[in-house]
Each structure stands twice: as structure tokens, then as C-alpha cells.
Amino acid sequence: MIKVGVNGYGTIGKRVADAVTAQPDMELVGVAKTRPNFEAEAAVRKGYPLYAAIPERSDAFREGGIDLAGEVEDMVMASDVVVDTTPSGIGEQNRELYRQYDTPALFQGGEDADIADVSFNARSNYDAAEDAEFVRVVSCNTTGISRVVAPLDEAFGVEKARVTLIRRGGDPGQTSRGPINDILPDPITIPSHHGPDVNTIFPDLDIDTLGVKVPATLMHLHSFNVTLESEPTAEEVKELLSDEPRLFLVPGSAGIDGTGKLKEFAMDTGRPRGDLWENCIWAESVSMEGDDLYLFQSIHQESDVIPENVDAIRAVLGRETKEDSMALTDERLGVGLESVFDGMRKRLTPYQ
Amino acid sequence: MIKVGVNGYGTIGKRVADAVTAQPDMELVGVAKTRPNFEAEAAVRKGYPLYAAIPERSDAFREGGIDLAGEVEDMVMASDVVVDTTPSGIGEQNRELYRQYDTPALFQGGEDADIADVSFNARSNYDAAEDAEFVRVVSCNTTGISRVVAPLDEAFGVEKARVTLIRRGGDPGQTSRGPINDILPDPITIPSHHGPDVNTIFPDLDIDTLGVKVPATLMHLHSFNVTLESEPTAEEVKELLSDEPRLFLVPGSAGIDGTGKLKEFAMDTGRPRGDLWENCIWAESVSMEGDDLYLFQSIHQESDVIPENVDAIRAVLGRETKEDSMALTDERLGVGLESVFDGMRKRLTPYQ
Numbered sequence: 102m103i104k105v106g107v108n109g110y111g112t113i114g115k116r117v118a119d120a121v122t123a124q125p126d127m128e129l130v131g132v133a134k135t136r137p138n139f140e141a142e143a144a145v146r147k148g149y150p151l152y153a154a155i156p157e158r159s160d161a162f163r164e165g166g167i168d169l170a171g172e173v174e175d176m177v178m179a180s181d182v183v184v185d186t187t188p189s190g191i192g193e194q195n196r197e198l199y200r201q202y203d204t205p206a207l208f209q210g211g212e213d214a215d216i217a218d219v220s221f222n223a224r225s226n227y228d229a230a231e232d233a234e235f236v237r238v239v240s241c242n243t244t245g246i247s248r249v250v251a252p253l254d255e256a257f258g259v260e261k262a263r264v265t266l267i268r269r270g271g272d273p274g275q276t277s278r279g280p281i282n283d284i285l286p287d288p289i290t291i292p293s294h295h296g297p298d299v300n301t302i303f304p305d306l307d308i309d310t311l312g313v314k315v316p317a318t319l320m321h322l323h324s325f326n327v328t329l330e331s332e333p334t335a336e337e338v339k340e341l342l343s344d345e346p347r348l349f350l351v352p353g354s355a356g357i358d359g360t361g362k363l364k365e366f367a368m369d370t371g372r373p374r375g376d377l378w379e380n381c382i383w384a385e386s387v388s389m390e391g392d393d394l395y396l397f398q399s400i401h402q403e404s405d406v407i408p409e410n411v412d413a414i415r416a417v418l419g420r421e422t423k424e425d426s427m428a429l430t431d432e433r434l435g436v437g438l439e440s441v442f443d444g445m446r447k448r449l450t451p452y453q
Numbered sequence: 454m455i456k457v458g459v460n461g462y463g464t465i466g467k468r469v470a471d472a473v474t475a476q477p478d479m480e481l482v483g484v485a486k487t488r489p490n491f492e493a494e495a496a497v498r499k500g501y502p503l504y505a506a507i508p509e510r511s512d513a514f515r516e517g518g519i520d521l522a523g524e525v526e527d528m529v530m531a532s533d534v535v536v537d538t539t540p541s542g543i544g545e546q547n548r549e550l551y552r553q554y555d556t557p558a559l560f561q562g563g564e565d566a567d568i569a570d571v572s573f574n575a576r577s578n579y580d581a582a583e584d585a586e587f588v589r590v591v592s593c594n595t596t597g598i599s600r601v602v603a604p605l606d607e608a609f610g611v612e613k614a615r616v617t618l619i620r621r622g623g624d625p626g627q628t629s630r631g632p633i634n635d636i637l638p639d640p641i642t643i644p645s646h647h648g649p650d651v652n653t654i655f656p657d658l659d660i661d662t663l664g665v666k667v668p669a670t671l672m673h674l675h676s677f678n679v680t681l682e683s684e685p686t687a688e689e690v691k692e693l694l695s696d697e698p699r700l701f702l703v704p705g706s707a708g709i710d711g712t713g714k715l716k717e718f719a720m721d722t723g724r725p726r727g728d729l730w731e732n733c734i735w736a737e738s739v740s741m742e743g744d745d746l747y748l749f750q751s752i753h754q755e756s757d758v759i760p761e762n763v764d765a766i767r768a769v770l771g772r773e774t775k776e777d778s779m780a781l782t783d784e785r786l787g788v789g790l791e792s793v794f795d796g797m798r799k800r801l802t803p804y805q
Contacts, residue, residue: 265676285711286749291740315667324617359637397638
């Protein structure tokens with residue numbers, strides 16, 4: 102059993118803890134938190150051992166009636182791998198702690214790329230993480246782009262990718278973020294950081310990205326253009342993408358018109374927290390104009406990196422092949438929405 | 454003096470009426486309206502002769518205490534040109550009325566292209582409108598795209614244009630429109646209607662457009678990519694665009710980060726209704742990556758077509774050259790925001 106500690110218990114951390122608990126080859130050592138808020142309360146109810154991320158604040162937990170299993174150092178010591186899901190910039194400060202206990206650590210995409218030996222996306226470079234001291238699981242958007250670019254490049258060759266990312270302003274719980282009733286080029290300069298970040302996974306890829314921020318909280322939307330080296334039909338592209346794990350082609354017959362209905366659908370299927378671990382690609386949008394491929398996809402910023410973190414735990418320890426790890430992760434989480442639409446598909450033209 | 458009637462007095466109609474009134478060579482015959490609402494009240498206060506667009510509803514105006522100058526037919530009869538600013542689809546129904554009185558009419562971009570002999574953008578095809586029976590002034594977004602494409606194609610050659618339009622869900626007054634907290638591919642299929650619509654102005658242009666709808670009301674935002682036939686520097690592109698009328702390069706030094714501050718700026722300068730007749734192009738966003746040009750621009754959906762309508766009035770009657778009409782229109786409206794920033798520019802690096 103791989104012993105996993107999770108440092109940080111916010112949007113990503115709580116999901117990683119649940120996902121680790123669901124794996125047959127992993128054991129959750131516990132989770133480290135800075136504050137005894139509603140999320141700490143929920144962790145206790147789930148029976149997750151709770152560690153104080155900031156030892157000086159241990160008293161606050163006790164005063165809140167929450168028993169601690171120890172301090173973050175104890176958790177790191179007891180772990181084979183630590184997943185650091187602290188806010189951007191804090192991971193950097195924690196690095197020395199992990200090094201001290203010779204514990205490999207996974208950081209999230211909010212950290213600078215140079216925090217780790219390797220930036221990671223399971224589909225694209227699983228093997229590169231083996232034996233690394235530190236691995237950085239790339240951000241939700243970079244993950245979403247990488248998952249599409251990898252198969253396209255293998256099957257058709259990518260001459261150039263151009264992606265406009267229409268980004269949610271904040272997560273549903275981030276009450277202090279904007280914009281309200283505005284559309285912001287963000288950043289105003291081009292490229293946004295996403296293109297260079299994708300290059301940490303695909304060093305030779307020619308990619309330009311543009312970022313825009315809008316008043317929404319549910320998911321990001323990518324307006325995706327790839328100039329291919331060959332000219333497949335749109336049907337061939339859909340066929341390729343529908344065979345990929347973690348890509349969900351939203352069938353036209355589903356009547357899903359945006360991120361709100363995607364989330365509603367995820368909740369109707371019983372997904373925990375309404376999570377969408379898959380890229381949600383609108384099948385109807387997949388189009389070829391000459392050698393230019395276009396598509397729209399939505400990316401759930403809170404959850405698409407969760408299966409990637411689970412795979413990275415195995416990858417860094419050299420356990421399992423890429424294919425086996427991804428399959429196991431997906432099976433245990435319940436990744437894959439196609440089956441829900443199987444009946445619908447049989448009754449209607451595929452991917453209308 | 455050119456006698457102009459305005460049929461419809463909503464978002465576009467009221468602005469056209471004001472703009473016509475400001476021209477030295479035009480006289481406003483009046484405006485036709487269906488209902489005696491707050492906008493009718495405002496028209497009366499401005500002294501605009503009011504005509505009943507639907508004769509059967511004349512009583513409603515009288516009951517509301519508003520004097521009518523007559524019915525829409527009277528207005529058409531008295532006009533040299535009618536600007537039809539009725540809601541999409543209604544223009545089509547009005548065509549017979551204009552034909553009956555042999556009055557050339559301008560329609561708006563919401564109508565199908567085949568409503569008119571020619572689709573119009575002053576910068577791109579002013580002369581094509583001369584002697585036409587019906588002219589269609591293309592929509593706000595198509596206008597915004599055409600204004601950029603025309604000079605780029607002349608100066609550098611356009612190999613292909615790809616534009617993602619992040620569209621405001623509705624105008625500020627359209628209380629029944631959405632989305633709220635959502636990002637919608639709209640339409641989900643590619644291309645959106647904008648590309649083909651730009652082709653009504655530039656038949657040979659290779660352009661793909663993608664539409665997205667978001668919860669904002671102030672302006673649209675275009676994520677603009679043009680693969681050029683040559684490779685100018687970003688500075689050369691900025692130089693070209695800054696010399697164009699109706700393109701405003703938002704200087705980085707202005708501290709304008711999105712559509713909200715653009716509108717705030719327009720209001721601070723005393724613009725009527727905070728209108729922005731110009732494409733607002735973020736200077737900092739103008740970038741070249743190889744032969745790929747990228748830029749962000751915001752388009753004020755309520756007002757960018759107003760100077761185009763004024764020019765189309767002259768164009769259809771064969772009055773003035775393109776350059777003279779555009780210059781006169783712009784001078785009388787007050788188009789051109791660069792001067793506001795002249796001081797700022799002198800103190801700082803241009804277009805930072």
C-alpha cells in the first residue's frame with residue numbers, strides 16, 4: 102500500500118483525499134489543514150486523520166473541538182508520497198520539509214514550473230515522473246489542453262495550436278473574486294501563461310494561448326483551434342477523441358448547451374460534488390475547415406486534475422504502467438460518462 | 454438637406470436619430486415607434502416628431518399624452534432615406550412599404566443578408582451602396598471585424614482570420630436575457646454566423662468565427678487571430694491600426710483592464726450614453742508570433758454601427774466620397790479617443 106499524505110485541504114486537497122481513499126493500492130495517512138473551518142469538520146466526519154499545517158495554530162483546532170492526529174511534520178514522516186495542494190506559492194515554502202524527510206512530493210499547477218523536476222500529465226508523459234524528487238501536476242487548463250493535443254499530435258500531427266481560454270472568474274466558493282458583468286482580457290498581453298505551460302509537457306509544440314476572464318464560476322471554456330499536418334474528416338477526429346480516456350464527447354442529443362447543464366448532468370449522475378474529471382468536448386463543435394480543426398471544450402477547474410494527481414502518485418514511485426494506472430484510477434473514481442449516453446446514442450445518430 | 458426618417462426607436466434607432474440630427478447635411482423627419490414607453494417620452498422631450506409605427510396603436514400614444522406627427526407611412530413619404538432599426542425580422546416586413554414610396558432604406562445586421570442589395574461597412578465598401586434600393590448595415594460584430602480586416606488586408610495581406618467572439622448575453626436594458634453564471638458555446642456548431650456575414654463584405658476572405666455567450670451586458674470581446682501573408686512587427690501593425698478612423702488603440706498607460714472601465718472612461722469623457730463608436734483594441738495585446746497576428750478588441754454592441762448608418766445614408770444617395778463622409782460623420786459625432794490620451798502618450802512610451 103502506498104501511504105499518501107495530503108498537505109492542504111481546500112478545493113483540490115479534499116478531492117485528492119477522497120480519490121486516494123478510493124484506490125485499492127493506496128492508504129490515506131491524513132490531511133493537513135491550517136484552520137478548523139467547515140472543511141476540517143467534514144474531514145473529521147469522513148474519518149480522515151487531521152494534522153495541523155501550522156503547528157502554532159494547533160490550539161485553534163482543539164478549541165474548535167477537533168482532535169488532531171499530529172502536526173504536518175508527522176504526516177510527512179509517515180508518508181511515501183505527499184500531495185501538496187496548498188495555495189499557489191506555499192508549495193514552494195514546503196519543499197524543504199519534504200526534502201528533509203526524503204519524501205517525494207507532488208505540487209499543483211499554481212506553482213512555478215521550476216519548483217519540480219518534471220511537469221506532469223498522465224496521458225502525455227507518465228514515465229517522466231519516475232524517481233523524481235518533486236513532480237508538478239499541471240493546472241486544470243494545461244491538463245485540458247494536453248489531453249487533446251497528445252492524441253491529435255500522434256494521429257494527425259499538430260502544426261500549430263491556438264487556444265482562447267474563457268476562464269471562470271473564481272470557484273463557486275471564492276466570494277471575493279470577480280469580475281461581475283465584465284469581460285476582461287486576462288492577461289491583456291499575449292500569450293497567456295498557458296501556452297508556455299503546455300510547453301513544459303510538449304517542449305516542441307507551437308502553441309499560442311489567449312486568456313479572458315468572465316463572470317462565471319462553474320467551468321472554463323476553451324475555444325480550440327489546431328492547424329493539423331494532415332486533413333482528417335471531422336468524423337475521424339471525433340472517433341479518435343471518443344476513444345481517449347478522460348475526454349467526454351458531449352452528444353448533441355443530450356441537450357446540454359453550456360457549463361451549467363454540464364454540472365447539472367454531473368450531479369444527476371451522482372458524481373461527488375458534481376465533479377467532471379473529463380474534458381467535456383461538444384461533439385457538434387468538432388469541425389474541420391481545410392487543415393484547421395476547431396472545437397469547444399469545457400474544463401472543470403476544481404476536478405480535472407484529480408485523476409492526474411492519483412496517477413502521479415504511482416508514477417513517481419515507478420508503480421504500474423501508464424495505461425494500467427490510468428485505467429485503475431478511472432475505474433475506481435468512475436471516470437467516463439459515455440455509458441450514460443449509450444442508450445441515447447443507439448437511438449440517435451452518434452455524436453450529432 | 455437629406456431628409457431622414459428613422460423607423461424604430463430602440464437601442465439603435467434613438468442613437469441614429471441623435472447622430473442624424475448632429476449632421477450638417479441631414480434633417481430628421483422624425484422617428485416611428487410602436488409603444489409610448491420611456492423612450493417615446495424622451496423623443497418628445499428632444500423635439501423629435503413621433504410617428505405611430507403601428508397605426509392601430511395610435512390611441513395608446515394619445516392616451517399617454519403624447520402627440521403624434523402622423524403614421525409611419527407619412528414619415529416614409531416625407532423621407533429621402535429611411536433607416537429601419539426595428540427588431541430583427543421586422544425590417545423584412547417593412548420592405549414593401551419603402552418600395553411603395555420608392556424610398557431607399559437601410560436595414561440593420563439582424564436582418565438576413567438577402568434583405569438588401571448590398572451589405573455595408575463604410576471603411577470597406579462605401580461605394581457599393583450607391584443607388585441601391587436597400588442597404589444592410591452589418592451587425593456590430595461584423596462591423597468590428599471588417600474595420601480591422603480592411604486595413605490589414607491592404608497593408609499586409611490576410612491569409613486567414615480566426616476570431617472567437619465572447620459575446621455579451623444582452624444589452625443592459627434587456628432584462629429577460631441570459632446567461633447568468635454560465636459560459637455557452639453559441640452556436641455550438643462552427644462557424645458562427647459572423648464569418649459568413651463578414652464574407653458579405655469581403656467575399657474572398659478566408660475566415661472562421663466561433664461564438665461564445667457570457668453573463669455580461671456592456672460590450673463584446675473579440676479574441677482575434679489573423680495569419681498574415683507577410684510578417685510585419687507588432688509595432689508596424691499598431692502604427693497601421695492607430696492611423697485608422699474608428700479604431701481606438703487603448704494605451705496600456707490608461708489602466709483600462711476590461712469593458713467596465715472602457716465604458717466608465719467613455720462616460721467620463723462626456724460621451725452620450727457612454728457610447729464607444731470605435732473598436733477598442735488593447736494596444737498591449739497586439740502581438741506577432743511568426744506570421745500570426747493576435748489582438749483583443751472590445752466592441753460596443755449598442756453604438757459601433759451608428760457612424761456606419763450615417764455614412765450609409767450618404768452612400769446610398771451618392772453624396773460625398775467615402776473619406777469625406779467618414780470624416781464629417783466622425784467630426785460631428787466626436788469619434789476619436791486618441792486625443793484624450795495625447796498627454797499621457799507624450800509622457801509615456803507610446804502604446805505600452
